[in-house]
Amino acid sequence: MAEKLTEFEDIVIAKFDATANEHPSLQISGFPTIKLYKPGNETPVDYEGDRSFGDLVTFLETETGKDLNLKDFKPEEF
8 A cells, every 4th residue: 555655745654563662652452553643643543444455545535635546456456
């Protein structure tokens, strides 16, 4: 997903290993945990949906208000 979103400079997909890097402000109770940090807001939006590519895209589009142009993309084509 990160490779497909490079045209959006204000969207960063990052991986954080909470088993190796504890942070006092993060409440991690299961893995994988997906959190969205919006600019100017230190409180993350927790993602509770399905881990499918389509659902993740829908979540990002809803939360960012952007059309990511990934509706027809098939992850298996990577």
